[in-house]
Amino acid sequence: MSGYKVPRRIVNVSAEAAFAVLRIAKNVEKTGKRVVHLEIGEPDFDTPKHIKEAAVEALNKNLTHYTPTLGIPELRREIAESVKRDYGVEVDWEKNVAVTTGCKQAILASTLSIVDEGEEVIYPNPGYPEYEAAAYFAGGKPVPYRLRIEEGFRMTPDGLAELITPKTKLVVLNTPNNPCGVVMPEEDVRGVVELAEDHGFYILSDEIYRPILFDSLKHYSPLHVKKSLDRLIIVDGFSKRYAMTGWRLGYALVPEEILPQLFKLLNVMTSCPNSISQYAALAALRGPQEPVMNMVKEYWRRRDIVVEELSKLEKIRFVKPEGAFYVMVDVSEILNKLKTSSEEFVKMLIERYGVAFLHGTALGSYGEGFIRISFATSEENIREGIRLLGKAIEELSKS
Numbered sequence: 001m002s003g004y005k006v007p008r009r010i011v012n013v014s015a016e017a018a019f020a021v022l023r024i025a026k027n028v029e030k031t032g033k034r035v036v037h038l039e040i041g042e043p044d045f046d047t048p049k050h051i052k053e054a055a056v057e058a059l060n061k062n063l064t065h066y067t068p069t070l071g072i073p074e075l076r077r078e079i080a081e082s083v084k085r086d087y088g089v090e091v092d093w094e095k096n097v098a099v100t101t102g103c104k105q106a107i108l109a110s111t112l113s114i115v116d117e118g119e120e121v122i123y124p125n126p127g128y129p130e131y132e133a134a135a136y137f138a139g140g141k142p143v144p145y146r147l148r149i150e151e152g153f154r155m156t157p158d159g160l161a162e163l164i165t166p167k168t169k170l171v172v173l174n175t176p177n178n179p180c181g182v183v184m185p186e187e188d189v190r191g192v193v194e195l196a197e198d199h200g201f202y203i204l205s206d207e208i209y210r211p212i213l214f215d216s217l218k219h220y221s222p223l224h225v226k227k228s229l230d231r232l233i234i235v236d237g238f239s240k241r242y243a244m245t246g247w248r249l250g251y252a253l254v255p256e257e258i259l260p261q262l263f264k265l266l267n268v269m270t271s272c273p274n275s276i277s278q279y280a281a282l283a284a285l286r287g288p289q290e291p292v293m294n295m296v297k298e299y300w301r302r303r304d305i306v307v308e309e310l311s312k313l314e315k316i317r318f319v320k321p322e323g324a325f326y327v328m329v330d331v332s333e334i335l336n337k338l339k340t341s342s343e344e345f346v347k348m349l350i351e352r353y354g355v356a357f358l359h360g361t362a363l364g365s366y367g368e369g370f371i372r373i374s375f376a377t378s379e380e381n382i383r384e385g386i387r388l389l390g391k392a393i394e395e396l397s398k399s
C-alpha cells in the first residue's frame with residue numbers, strides 16, 4: 001500500500017468519457033466486427049488544403065521554435081480582426097486575446113483565472129464536461145443548470161436566477177450547444193447578461209460551434225449585447241469550424257485585467273501553443289471561408305436526415321437540433337424497461353448491435369436517460385446507425 005490519496009481538487013474530475021467509448025468500440029472492431037461510429041464529436045472532414053499548405057510552409061521556413069506564450073502577434077491581430085468582422089466589436093489584440101492549446105485549455109485557464117476557492121460556477125448539464133472539471137480544478141463549486149427536454153434544453157434567465165447565490169462567480173453559456181444542439185435566442189442571452197450586471201458574476205461563453213447553425217438561425221453572443229469584454233470571456237477555436245481538432249488550437253477573449261493571469265497560467269501549462277498550428281490558423285482566418293460554409297451546409301443536410309430517421313423510431317424523444325452536430329435522444333423508456341443505465345445501454349449497443357453512441361452521463365449527471373448522436377459522419381453511417389438503434393429498441397422492448 002503506497003498510502004496514495006487522490007488530491008481533493010482532482011478526485012471528482014473524470015476524463016472525457018467519449019474517449020473511453022471509442023476505446024470500447026475499437027476493441028470490438030479488433031475482433032473483426034463492424035461498428036458504426038456515431039459517438040465522436042469531431043468533424044469527419046479533412047482540414048482544408050490551403051490551411052495544410054500554410055503549415056507545410058511554416059515547417060519549411062523552420063518556424064518550429066517557441067512562440068510568445070499568448071501566441072504570435074500576427075494571429076492575435078487576425079483574431080481581433082475576425083471579432084470585429086463577426087461581432088462588430090473592437091477588441092485589442094494585445095490586451096484581450098490569448099491563443100491557447102485548443103478551446104479546452106481556454107476554458108480551463110479562464111476558469112482558473114477567475115474562480116477562487118469555494119466560489120460557484122453555474123454550467124449547463126448535460127453539457128461539455130470541461131466546465132465542471134475546470135470548476136473542480138479551481139477549487140470552486142460546480143453548480144449544474146439542468147437542461148430539460150421538456151424545456152427544449154434551453155438555459156433561461158428565469159431558471160438561472162434560481163441558482164444564483166452571493167457565491168456565484170461564473171456562469172458558463174454554450175451556444176450552439178454540445179450535446180443538445182440548442183441555439184440561445186437573443187432574449188435569453190440578454191436576460192443572462194442583465195443577471196450578470198445585477199449580481200456581478202462573470203460570463204464564460206463557449207462559442208466553438210458558432211458558425212454551425214441551421215434553419216437560417218443567427219448566433220447571439222453576450223458580446224453582441226455587451227459590446228465589450230467587461231466581465232465577459234469568450235472561448236472559441238479552430239477545431240470544429242475548420243476541421244482542425246488535432247491541431248489543438250483555440251483562443252480566449254478576456255477582459256484586460258484577466259490577461260496577465262492567463263499569461264501566467266498558459267506559460268506554466270504549455271509555454272506557448274504549437275507554432276506550426278498557429279501559422280495554419282492564420283491561414284484559416286485569412287483564407288477563403290467557403291470550406292466552412294460548405295461543411296455547415298453538409299451538417300444541415302445531415303441534421304435533416306437524423307430528424308427523418310429518428311422520427312421513424314418509437315419509444316424515444318428528441319429535440320430537433322438548431323446548431324452544432326449533435327442530438328440528445330431520450331431513451332429512458334427502454335432503460336427503465338431494461339433496468340439499466342445509459343452507460344450500460346451504450347456498451348450493449350456496441351457489443352450486440354455494432355453501433356456506438358455516447359451515453360448521456362458522459363456529459364453530466366443530468367444526462368442519465370439519454371444518448372448523444374453525433375452527425376459529424378456520413379449519411380450512410382447516420383442512416384445505418386439509427387436503423388440499428390431502432391432494431392435494438394424493438395428487440396429489447398420485447399425481451
Ligand SMILES: Cc1ncc(COP(=O)(O)O)c(C=O)c1O
Pocket residue numbers: 041101102103104105128174177178206208236237238239240245248249250
Ligand atoms: C462545447 C465544446 N467546447 C470546447 C470543445 C473543445 O475544443 P478543442 O478541441 O478546441 O479543445 C469541445 C469539443 O468537443 C466542445 O464540444
